[in-house]
Amino acid sequence: MQEVxxxxxxxxxxxxxxxxxxxxxxxxTGVDGVFDPGANTIGxxxxxxxxxxxxxSEYFFEKIRKEGIITHFVVANLxxxxxxxxxxxxxGNGLEVICRYRAVGSFYKRYGAYIAEGTELPAxxxxxxxxxxxxxxxxxxxxxxxxxILSTEMYDDLKAKTRKICNIIKQDLxxxxxxxxxxxxxxxxxxxxxxxxxxxxxxxxNMRVYNKDGNYIEPLELSKLILD
Numbered sequence: 642m643q644e645v646x647x648x649x650x651x652x653x654x655x656x657x658x659x660x661x662x663x664x665x666x667x668x669x670t671g672v673d674g675v676f677d678p679g680a681n682t683i684g685x686x687x688x689x690x691x692x693x694x695x696x697x698s699e700y701f702f703e704k705i706r707k708e709g710i711i712t713h714f715v716v717a718n719l720x721x722x723x724x725x726x727x728x729x730x731x732x733g734n735g736l737e738v739i740c741r742y743r744a745v746g747s748f749y750k751r752y753g754a755y756i757a758e759g760t761e762l763p764a765x766x767x768x769x770x771x772x773x774x775x776x777x778x779x780x781x782x783x784x785x786x787x788x789x790i791l792s793t794e795m796y797d798d799l800k801a802k803t804r805k806i807c808n809i810i811k812q813d814l815x816x817x818x819x820x821x822x823x824x825x826x827x828x829x830x831x832x833x834x835x836x837x838x839x840x841x842x843x844x845x846x847n848m849r850v851y852n853k854d855g856n857y858i859e860p861l862e863l864s865k866l867i868l869d
Contacts, residue, residue, distance in 0.1 A: 660715060665691035665722045669846045691722045693864035694844030698724060700868060701843040705806055712839040729829035729840050733790035735771030740764055740807040743822040745849060766800050798837045799828050806839060814850060817866060824848040
């Protein structure tokens, strides 16, 4: 097993079978010690966050698989806080895809002159470049194609899959009286087929979820509500 990447929230190893192993950390993104799924820096470390994130990822990847959607997920080991995944190539230096159901976070910060905070959004999909130095700038469909990062056809596929996957997650949360405000996903190209597939994780650290009283649910508490 060879270490190939040490990221903000997980370490990546290459396995002898050509798959990869993701080792989940307890670090979460945020600013000044406050959790923020849209941040591009580590804001704090929460004991148990890695295992909780892995457990949620396994839960949602299995649900998505049952709907016939292909992802990079193979199997998880909760005791080791690891997840085995199929090899996939990121687009450019990496893209983040946010599906928004409410005008909060960076969306409201940018467009607050035109919309009230918390306004419902129609599964608005936005793509940003993974670029810490430029604070993960949003990028359009045409710009992705122009820069050779993602063709317009692949973008349309990515957008459709994002909405389908996020709807599965949103409906599951709704069945537990929870509301998904937004969620951040990552996609890549399956190395074997070239197909656009969901990669990375699906955890509380990547989403904003509120209860029916409008109270934000912390990632660890969210994991307990979903999995217990």
